[in-house]
Amino acid sequence: MGRTSDARQKILDAAHTLIEERGYAALGVAEICKAAGVPKGSFYYFFESKEALALTVVDEHWAVQQRDWAQVLSGDAPPLQRLRRLFEETEAGQRAGQQGCGTVAGCLFGNLSLELSNRTEAVRGRLQEIFDAQAGMVEAVVDEARVRGDVTVTDARESARAVLAQLEGQVMFAKLYNSTGRLTPLWDNCRALLGATGA
Amino acid sequence: MGRTSDARQKILDAAHTLIEERGYAALGVAEICKAAGVPKGSFYYFFESKEALALTVVDEHWAVQQRDWAQVLSGDAPPLQRLRRLFEETEAGQRAGQQGCGTVAGCLFGNLSLELSNRTEAVRGRLQEIFDAQAGMVEAVVDEARVRGDVTVTDARESARAVLAQLEGQVMFAKLYNSTGRLTPLWDNCRALLGATGA
Known part of the structure; x- marks a missing residue:
């Protein structure tokens, strides 16, 4: 056994x-x-198949990431501080990966979205669920910030999607240029997307 | 012949x-x-090889896209109006593709960046050149807008990269969700990233 x-x-x-x-x-x-x-x-x-394996790899990776995100995004710190930590942790994770294997691996979910979403509906569906869950987690924090007057955006869901798109886009460039420095502007860009009011 | x-x-x-x-x-x-x-x-x-073919496909696609981008981004209209047209044309192009084959194909360069950049240095180098050229084209328009006081950003190059990351990220989601509606918020997000001052 x-x-x-x-x-x-x-x-x-x-x-x-x-x-x-x-x-x-x-x-x-x-x-x-x-x-x-x-x-x-x-x-x-x-x-059962290579596809079943891919789905299990995706599920396992998300189980770990979801736990990490939940931990980073919870707590007593102000909401934008918690969101900022999410980007810092992402950058640190990509940097650690690069130090380990020489190249920035990027985001497993983003990679598979572009490679597979038009080829297997099962993988597409699973990845949609994951990005929906990510959007929900970011939305909750943006909504807290909105209620406190820390951001000017009114549609927390759409803003969360914009933030995740920025993250996936910059991670793509970090992978292409093999440079985690591409992730450094993420927080300033996120603040701009949210209309953050404080310093 | x-x-x-x-x-x-x-x-x-x-x-x-x-x-x-x-x-x-x-x-x-x-x-x-x-x-x-x-x-x-x-x-x-x-x-010579499958890789040589891929490079030629990339070059051909970029030759067409570069000409389109240059046309859209030039002219006498105010700079932000021209930049907005770039997003509208992108959305229209993805919609036409979806109507033709049933699925949103996404961005060939983004797809290959995630699939290939860690596997063939020749393709990685070519895609870097293309995204650098795209950043240069957007940067020039952002800089025009900056001089006119239409945007508050000061680093036109970094802002251009943020705008392209937003574009690639939202195109990824448009492909994953097979929904060109994902591209509709692009212009508002771009305005937020640039700190656009006008209506």
């Missing part, structure tokens, strides 16, 4: 790394199993 | 469509030639 779970987790970890490095389409099951150090035959014991 | 050029162009057109639909990694040379209706053997007569 212990071994069985190990093999499944090894496949998931290897797939996560490989998808982040090279995307989904370029990968084969044999290669994933080789990187995971498990016999190729065992793959279909754990996963 | 006429026939030779035809075959090359047919390969390019088929590759462009297929890369937009399914990305680069998922494609094989045989499939591209089949879609183009040319014998597989002729591919390497025109292109």
Whole structure:
């Protein structure tokens, strides 16, 4: 039982790394199993298909990120301070990734959105749910800030989407230019998008 | 001679469509030639490699887009009016694409940035040049607006990058949600990012 779970987790970890490095389409099951150090035959014991594997990788990554985001965005600090921490943590995470493997990996969900959303409806649906959940989390903080008069925007949902679009766009450029410095203006841009009133 | 050029162009057109639909990694040379209706053997007569083909597709697409952007962003209208037209044209282009094939294709350069920038340095370099050129074109218009007092931003280059990040991020969501409506807030977000002063 212990071994069985190990093999499944090894496949998931290897797939996560490989998808982040090279995307989904370029990968084969044999290669994933080789990187995971498990016999190729065992793959279909754990996963129905490569798509099922991708969905599980996405779910696992979101479970971790959702917990992180919830932690960063909660607490007693003023709402904009918490939102700012989200961008600082994102930049720190991308920088740590770059130091580890030499390149900025970008956002797994953004990468798969552009690679896969027109090719598999299951992945598209899951990614939509994740970005909806992200928008909901940011919206709640923007709404708190709005009630306090810290921002001038009136539509907290639309503003949250604008903030997430800015994040995904700058992460794209950080990956393309292999430069986490591209993420530094994120907070000023976010303040502009929200019409932040304070210093 | 006429026939030779035809075959090359047919390969390019088929590759462009297929890369937009399914990305680069998922494609094989045989499939591209089949879609183009040319014998597989002729591919390497025109292109050294699949990567060389991708670079040519990128160059061709940029040649057209650069001309369109230059036309939209030039003229006698006030600078922010010209910038607004750029977003309207982008939305119209994505809508036309969706009506044609059922799905929002997104931005070829953004798609390839996330799929390929960590895998081929040649494509990464070309896409960097293109986004630098786009930033330069937007920067010039923002700078005009700045001199007229139409915007409050002081760093026109950084603002241009923020505007392009917003564009790429919202185009990503338009593709993921298969909804060109995601592009409608672009202009308001752009105005906020630039600190536009007028109505």
